[in-house]
Amino acid sequence: MFNKFIHRPVFAIIISVVIVFIGGLAIKQLPISQFPQIAPTTVNIFIAYPGSSADVLVNSTLITLEQAINGVEGMRYIATDATSAGEATLRIIFEPGTDPNDAVIRVKTRVDQVMPLLPELVQREGVVITPIQPSMLMYVNLYSTEKSMDEKFLFNYATVKMIPEIQRTKGVARAQILGSRRFAMRVWLNPDRMRAYSISVEEVMESLAEQSIIGRPGRLGQSSGIAAQSLEYVLTYKGRYNEPEEYENIIIRANAEGESIHLRDIATVE
Structure with missing residues (x-):
């Protein structure tokens, strides 16, 4: 069999070309994965x-x-x-x-x-x-040599600018920031003052939920479709509190005599 290829070199070259051509077509059909699924879901x-x-x-x-x-x-x-x-x-x-x-x-x-x-x-x-x-596939360290860009600024920048872009990348399931430096309003309750006024944590949370809300007041003068209406007013509401002084003025408890207990009496807001 090998003698035929030795005596007929053109025939051997043609067969080699055909094998290479078929292999080139077949390699495109093979499944290829950069990160094969070897870990369980x-x-x-x-x-x-x-x-x-x-x-x-x-x-x-x-x-x-x-x-x-x-x-x-x-x-x-x-x-x-x-x-x-x-x-x-x-x-x-x-x-x-x-x-x-x-x-x-x-x-x-x-x-x-x-x-x-x-x-x-x-x-x-x-x-x-x-x-x-x-x-985890990748860790990214974010730092700055500018004194004006402190840790809180970098954390907020990463939350607003970087995390959304990374999460939109194809193949990324989750992107998170290690550590907790998120901007938030913190209420530090004083257990001794709460015990003196007989106020529970649930009562404080209910007051926060009732008074710091995103409201939908509605409209005034909206046309009924029967008569023409020239003026229509859209009512707006301040919305959720975003200053420590506003949270300090939240009323926790009040009575008919006008006496009231505010959040600043039992907690520190920052």
Whole structure:
């Protein structure tokens, strides 16, 4: 057989060209992946319960979610982690090859079934469900040599400018900032003053929710469609408070004699 190729070199060249041509066509049909799917599909659930301890978070939220999610189709095991800062992470690991979108839908269906059983504050803060890989792909350090750009400025810049752009990148499941320097209004309650006035934390939170709101006052003079209306006024509301003095003036409790207890009497706002 080899003698034929030796005595007929043109025939051997033609066969070689045909093999190379067929190989060139076949290589385009081969599946190629820069990051092959070697890690199992993971769905991450982030839970926030401000003011609670790790034990309270486990008993009130995590146990309920674990019982509801356990046994979801394609699941291998569940891993949970709760901190004393009132935050918890629940990871559901699926079999390799499970579609991440299908896994999220299955988990979300189970979570929605028990959502009314969770504490009200947990429902308001939100239960965030995202598909993620079990390891981080990249860390980015942000710094500045300018004295005017302190840590808070850099944190706010990264939150407003960088994180949205990174999250819009194809293939990125989640981008987060390690550490907590977010701009917020902080209310430091004084337990001794609250005990003296017999005021609970729930009463303070209700007052904050009732008085610092985004209102929708409506309109005046809106046409009814029957008669012509020349003037129409759109009412505007100041909206949610954004200054410490405004929060300090929130009324926590008042009586018929005109006496009132403000937030500044039992807390420090900054």
